Amino acid sequence: MSAICFTLTVHTPVRLRTDYSFFEIGKDHRYRDEGASRAWLEGIIARCWQPAVQVLSDLVRRHEGKFRFGLAISGPSLRLMRQHAPQTLEAFRRLLATGHVELIGETSHHSLAALHSPKEFAAQVALYRKQVKESFDASPTVFRNTELIYSDAVGRLAEEAGFKTVLAEGFAGAGNARSPQQVWQVAGGQARLLLRHAWLSEDLANRFSDRSWQEHPLSAQKYAAWLQTASTEGPAVNVFADIRALGEWNNKDSGIFDFLWHFPESVLGRGLAFGTPSEAAAEASSGPAQVPIATSWAGPERDLTPWMGNPLQDSALQYLYDLEKPVFRTKDEDLIETWRGLQDADYFDWMCTRRLTGGTPYRQPSPFASPYDAYVAFINMLNDFREVLKSGGVRV
Amino acid sequence: MKILMFGWEFAPQIAGGLGTASKGLTWGLAEKGHDVIFVLPHSRQNYMSETVRFIDAGRYYEEQMERQGRPQGTVSFHPIESPLQPYQNEKTYAVGQQSWSVLRVPGHYAGNLVAEVQRYALAALGIAADEDFDVIHAHDWMTFEAAVAVKRATGKPLVVHVHSTEYDRSGDAINWAIYHVEKSGMDAADRIIAVSQRVRDQIIQRYHQAPEKIVVVYNAVDKEPVLDKASVRKALNEKFVLFLGRVTSQKGPEYFLEAAARVLKTTKNVRFIMAGAGDLLPRMIEEAARLRLQNNFHFTGFLGAHERDELFAMSDVFVMPSVSEPFGITPLEAMKYGVPVIISRQSGVSEILPHAIKVDFWDVDELSDRIVELLTKPRKAKSVVEKGTEALKLIDWQFVADRLVGLYRTLVGAK
Numbered sequence: 072m073s074a075i076c077f078t079l080t081v082h083t084p085v086r087l088r089t090d091y092s093f094f095e096i097g098k099d100h101r102y103r104d105e106g107a108s109r110a111w112l113e114g115i116i117a118r119c120w121q122p123a124v125q126v127l128s129d130l131v132r133r134h135e136g137k138f139r140f141g142l143a144i145s146g147p148s149l150r151l152m153r154q155h156a157p158q159t160l161e162a163f164r165r166l167l168a169t170g171h172v173e174l175i176g177e178t179s180h181h182s183l184a185a186l187h188s189p190k191e192f193a194a195q196v197a198l199y200r201k202q203v204k205e206s207f208d209a210s211p212t213v214f215r216n217t218e219l220i221y222s223d224a225v226g227r228l229a230e231e232a233g234f235k236t237v238l239a240e241g242f243a244g245a246g247n248a249r250s251p252q253q254v255w256q257v258a259g260g261q262a263r264l265l266l267r268h269a270w271l272s273e274d275l276a277n278r279f280s281d282r283s284w285q286e287h288p289l290s291a292q293k294y295a296a297w298l299q300t301a302s303t304e305g306p307a308v309n310v311f312a313d314i315r316a317l318g319e320w321n322n323k324d325s326g327i328f329d330f331l332w333h334f335p336e337s338v339l340g341r342g343l344a345f346g347t348p349s350e351a352a353a354e355a356s357s358g359p360a361q362v363p364i365a366t367s368w369a370g371p372e373r374d375l376t377p378w379m380g381n382p383l384q385d386s387a388l389q390y391l392y393d394l395e396k397p398v399f400r401t402k403d404e405d406l407i408e409t410w411r412g413l414q415d416a417d418y419f420d421w422m423c424t425r426r427l428t429g430g431t432p433y434r435q436p437s438p439f440a441s442p443y444d445a446y447v448a449f450i451n452m453l454n455d456f457r458e459v460l461k462s463g464g465v466r467v
Numbered sequence: 468m469k470i471l472m473f474g475w476e477f478a479p480q481i482a483g484g485l486g487t488a489s490k491g492l493t494w495g496l497a498e499k500g501h502d503v504i505f506v507l508p509h510s511r512q513n514y515m516s517e518t519v520r521f522i523d524a525g526r527y528y529e530e531q532m533e534r535q536g537r538p539q540g541t542v543s544f545h546p547i548e549s550p551l552q553p554y555q556n557e558k559t560y561a562v563g564q565q566s567w568s569v570l571r572v573p574g575h576y577a578g579n580l581v582a583e584v585q586r587y588a589l590a591a592l593g594i595a596a597d598e599d600f601d602v603i604h605a606h607d608w609m610t611f612e613a614a615v616a617v618k619r620a621t622g623k624p625l626v627v628h629v630h631s632t633e634y635d636r637s638g639d640a641i642n643w644a645i646y647h648v649e650k651s652g653m654d655a656a657d658r659i660i661a662v663s664q665r666v667r668d669q670i671i672q673r674y675h676q677a678p679e680k681i682v683v684v685y686n687a688v689d690k691e692p693v694l695d696k697a698s699v700r701k702a703l704n705e706k707f708v709l710f711l712g713r714v715t716s717q718k719g720p721e722y723f724l725e726a727a728a729r730v731l732k733t734t735k736n737v738r739f740i741m742a743g744a745g746d747l748l749p750r751m752i753e754e755a756a757r758l759r760l761q762n763n764f765h766f767t768g769f770l771g772a773h774e775r776d777e778l779f780a781m782s783d784v785f786v787m788p789s790v791s792e793p794f795g796i797t798p799l800e801a802m803k804y805g806v807p808v809i810i811s812r813q814s815g816v817s818e819i820l821p822h823a824i825k826v827d828f829w830d831v832d833e834l835s836d837r838i839v840e841l842l843t844k845p846r847k848a849k850s851v852v853e854k855g856t857e858a859l860k861l862i863d864w865q866f867v868a869d870r871l872v873g874l875y876r877t878l879v880g881a882k
Contacts, residue, residue, distance in 0.1 A: 089566040093740065093765045094774065097702025386756035424753075440568035443752045447569045447768075450761045457762070459701065 073252075074346030074354075075300035075338055076265060078141035078238065079123075079314045080215070081163075082181055083115050083148050084108075084417040086438050087257035091441040091448045096455045102413065107438055112151045116159050119318035124162045126317075126331050131171050138335035139171040141348040144213050146179035146199055147415060149206060157356060160206065167207045173347035176211035176234060184416035185216050185225045186365065187392045195411070196232040212236065213348040219267065219311065219368035220435065222376065223361065226257035226264065234262060236352040238311060240366045241266025242373045252305025254352055255360035266361050266444060267368060271297060276316045280325045291333035306354035311368070329336045360460050369434060373447060376412070377434065378419040383446040387422060390453045397460050397467040406459065413452065421445040468875055469502040471600035471617070473591065473610035477507055477521070479772035482572070482635060483713060484796045485630050488662070488686045489606055493519055495687075495868030496574055504598055506613075523582075528590035546548040569752075569768035572623055572713075572744045573733050588613035595621055598837075602875045606630060608645055611652030624878035628684075630791040632669055636717055650674050657878050660684050660871075663815025683875060685819050686801035687864045692776070699780040699854070706737045706842050709782040709806075711775065711797050712789070714745035719788035719828045720809065724751055726786070728758045729835035730842075737763065742778055745771040779804040784841045788828045789814050798823070802859055807841050807851040809834065819862065822854040869879040 086107040091099075130138050144163060152160040166172050174243055179198035180185055184191040196214075203209045214234035229237045241251025249255065251266035274294065278284045286293070289435035301308045313320075321327035338345065369377045378384060391413060398410045421437040424446045439445040460467050472493065476486035493503050493698040496518075503519045511524035528792045551557050563846075572823060591613035605614030610628060633641045634651060653674050661667035661680045667681050708730070710723040720741060722787040741764070748766070755764045771776065779785070785801035785808040792814035799816065801808050810817050811828040824841075826833045841848045 092769045094777070096765075382753050382756035386759055386761045387761065390761045438566060440566050440747075441570055443570055443749050444568050445564070446752060446756065447766050451765070454762065454765075 073305070073343065074269060074307050074345050075298055075302070075343055076141065076307050076349045078143065078215075078309075078311045080143040080145070080175075080311070081148055081314045082145035082435070083151065084181065084415045084435055085110055085147050085151065085343065085412065086111060087418065087448065087452070089438050089440070089444065089454075091449060091451050093451055096451055096457045098455075100409075100455060100456075102409070102452045102460055104438065108151060109155045109235055109440060111436075112148075112155055115315070115319065116156055118322070119315055120159060121162070122147070122323065122328060123314055123317035123331075124159075124166055126164050126328055128162070128169075130335050131166065131169050131334070132334050136169075136171045137339055137345065139173075139345045139347050139350075141173045141175050141213065142167065143175035144179055144203075145177055145181045146195075146202065147181050149202060150264060153206070167209060169270075170454070171347075173213065173349055174207055174209040174211050174212045175238065175348065176200065176203075178217055180411045180414045181217050182411070183217060183220070183388070183416050183419065184414065185220065186229055186375070186379070187388060188395055189228055191392075192228055193232055193397060196229075204381050213238065213352070215311075220365055221367075222363060222365040223258040223363055224261065225365065226362070227260050230257055230260040230262040231354065234261045236265060236348055237361065238265050238309075238348065239265065239267065239360075240368045241309065242269035242366070249357075249360055250305055252301060252308055253357040254305075254307055254354045256356045256358060258359040258361045259290075260359075263356060265307060265309050265352055266360070266364055267309050267347055268301060269368070269373070271301060271308065272310050275310070275312050279316065279330070280321045286360065289330065291330050291337040294330070294334070295337035295341055295343070298338060298394075299343060302343060305357075307349035307351040309351070339370075352387050362429055371383075375425050378416050378427065381422065381424055383422040383442060384419045384426070388419060389398075389444060389450050389451070390450065394453065394457065394460070394467065397457075397465045400465050401460060401463050406463075409456065413456070415447070418445065418449060422435045422449070468496075468601040468870060468879070470496065470504070470600070470875065471595065471598060471603050471623075472503055472505045473603070473605040473614045473617075474505055474507055474550060475607060477505065477510075477607045477826040479731055482684070482769075482820060485607060485792065487796050488630060488794075491687055491689065491864040492867050494873065495864035499868050499872065501868075501872065502600075504594075504600060505612075506591060506594055507610075508583055522589045522594055524590040524594070526584050527594060531590065531593050538635075545748070561564075567768075569766055570744055571769055575740075576757060584609050584612065588616055591617055592620060596833065597618075600690055601879050602626065604628060604871075604875075605652065611648055615652055615655045621775045624657045624875075625655060625787070626878070628660040628662075629653075629670060629793070630662055632666065632673065633831050634669060634673055635666075635717075635791045638716065654714065658681075658682060660874070662686055665813075665815045665817055665818070666793045680832065682870075684867060684870045684874075685795050685815070685862070686796050686799075686819060687867050688723055688796060688803055688859070688861045690863065692780070692803045693772075694776045694780050694804075696780045699777055701781045703738065704736075706776075706783040707781050708737060708739045708784045708786060708838055708842070709742065709778055709801070710740065710763045710786055710788070711742040711770075711778065711801075712750055712787065713714055713744050714741065714748040714749060717789060717791055718743075718745070719790045720745075720747055720751050721754070722788040722831055722834060724754055724758075724760075724764070725831045726788075726838060727764055727832065728760060730838050731760065731763050733837055734842060739764045740767060740778065740782075741765070742767040742770050742775070746770045775800075776804075779806060782806050784809065784838055786834070786838065787811060787814060789825075790828050799859065799862060802852075802855040805852050807848045809837050810843070810853065820855070820858055822851075822858065824851060 086104045088104045178195040213236040214229040215238040251268045255264040417435045422442045474489045478486045505695045506522045510521040579725035594618040787810045794815035798808040809824045
């Protein structure tokens with residue numbers, strides 16, 4: 072029987088200081104804007120995470136486990152909640168403790184390490200495992216790389232890190248023409264690959280509130296009918312959404328929570344079943360999926376251009392990962408953590424200049440006035456950080 | 468002598484050298500006991516002297532509107548198509564308002580300049596009717612229409628002071644409306660002051676003014692540095708090479724960047740700092756990133772007076788690679804802090820610094836060689852600084868004030 076594999080991702084980055092000027096270099100080693108990070112966290116919790124988790128918890132209870140899904144919580148949001156919102160972290164923990172929600176593994180710092188340093192990638196996966204073991208007593212076997220960035224190489228890294236299943240983008244134009252309803256295998260490996268059904272996923276994220284969309288308003292019944300149609304093409308329909316579809320991008324007046332409330336019963340009423348990613352991946356594989364060029368779930372091209380490829384992004388990423396060897400020479404856990412704290416993919420997204428001419432918004436709202444400000448401040452921080460390393464006697 | 472002066476900015480609230488020069492020559496006149504009424508579009512000056520008064524034209528205009536409606540008298544305006552910012556052009560990047568930005572260009576040059584210039588001129592007529600003065604002195608084109616109107620209304624002699632021309636700011640792609648305002652002001656003036664021989668030549672050739680009407684009066688610099696160099700803490704144990712100015716094509720920032728890339732190939736422990744903002748800044752940031760200069764090249768955005776002084780005090784070499792610089796006060800400010808300077812031959816200030824290191828702005832090889840020389844040969848740097856200090860002795864706002872007063876006397880006496 073075909074499974075509806077529904078997953079939600081939860082992420083908010085630590086905000087960096089927008090006022091980190093040239094004059095701070097060598098003098099001030101604080102890069103995080105604690106106040107702004109906390110304010111953003113509290114805002115997103117109030118508008119989205121808290122009401123969404125409340126409805127999801129009620130639904131899991133109401134359907135006695137028939138409504139089941141996957142949940143990915145980013146490392147930065149995990150740590151921010153520990154610091155500023157323990158009650159929200161507890162709500163997530165209770166949701167996971169029902170046994171009907173599967174925690175999905177990530178990197179510990181919402182980073183692009185998979186593309187820049189296999190060693191750092193492995194370290195961040197291990198770190199994430201340790202943190203979710205502590206917070207949720209969870210041991211994830213499913214992996215979802217930052218922003219659903221995937222390639223054959225990323226798949227193999229995830230498999231080497233011990234994951235049995237990897238999530239990836241299934242958009243037809245994103246370097247593949249294979250059906251996202253089939254279960255695939257990592258090329259050159261054994262791990263299963265679940266591909267996101269881009270169209271159905273983005274109905275929730277991008278179109279639900281769009282009054283000019285011909286399907287607006289979208290009812291749970293109608294959506295369930297679409298899922299049923301899609302399910303005839305393979306064993307799994309993978310709807311991977313950002314939790315911000317529930318309360319942020321579609322605000323509470325959009326009817327999204329009403330939609331969510333009726334979503335499970337509409338799906339189950341059609342004889343369809345929900346499955347967690349592990350359950351969906353247990354279906355027979357249709358063979359290896361070759362993805363030589365990395366894909367993601369972002370932007371019209373579903374590629375890496377939101378984070379890489381312009382001179383600002385490439386310069387910043389090069390500098391950041393050039394500091395990897397020196398920072399590990401210090402053997403100083405705090406310095407290593409500071410360096411990791413600068414790896415969030417959003418920091419490079421905020422340097423994307425294509426947005427200036429319109430197009431898709433930033434994945435996360437940028438605190439910077441422009442991509443140039445994001446770059447200049449970030450480079451100032453790295454220069455300061457290099458001074459800190461030097462003053463510790465490390466050759467950089 | 469009582470001088471009614473029309474200006475657009477006044478240090479320390481400045482976007483460029485115009486405000487620095489306005490302050491310098493006004494204070495020079497004040498110290499010699501002359502009365503100056505200085506009209507600004509928006510005055511935020513909170514200091515006064517016995518002989519200098521500031522008038523906020525914006526506020527004056529509002530008050531007059533309240534009292535009696537539209538100010539009396541007529542001013543003829545040349546219609547000027549936007550954008551008109553003297554130090555900005557239309558491609559200036561639109562910056563979000565939410566946080567500090569490296570791209571921010573100081574506020575009083577943004578906004579609706581057409582309205583600002585017209586309101587300024589209307590207020591000027593009212594101010595002129597209220598005040599008693601011997602001579603009118605106007606700084607740069609934004610004030611020319613106001614000053615010409617006052618001359619017509621009062622018959623008092625007019626001096627227009629050209630700190631830069633449209634050709635300096637825009638190359639050959641000039642805004643003809645601004646050119647026209649500049650030329651009308653010069654035509655109506657009794658005397659034209661050029662801040663360098665270079666500007667005088669331009670005025671003769673491009674604005675068709677009679678050579679005998681034009682006087683060259685070089686700018687100067689305050690005698691003492693604001694900060695004690697020894698008290699400024701430099702957190703980085705590296706040499707700093709500084710560019711400080713508007714990041715526009717007039718100032719040649721790309722030559723500084725290219726020279727930096729060359730120097731960094733051979734020289735260690737040096738950082739390059741591009742201080743300032745302007746329409747070329749986004750491109751400069753991208754270019755520095757593309758050249759992977761991120762470890763040694765920095766952008767500060769527009770700086771306030773204190774940070775400027777700090778940077779001068781911390782720097783080891785100052786570079787002014789201007790493509791077209793009517794004068795250029797910043798090298799003098801750097802020299803005041805004992806910093807060796809490299810200036811482009813295409814600058815007015817080079818006319819009064821016979822011993823300074825000069826390069827053609829486009830000669831990036833020469834520029835990078837000279838930077839390396841100053842960084843690596845302390846004796847050379849020391850001798851450049853010594854010659855600079857010697858030259859500064861002859862550069863003084865008091866001398867400028869003497870020249871101005873002499874000029875005013877010939878005009879007032881002629882009446």
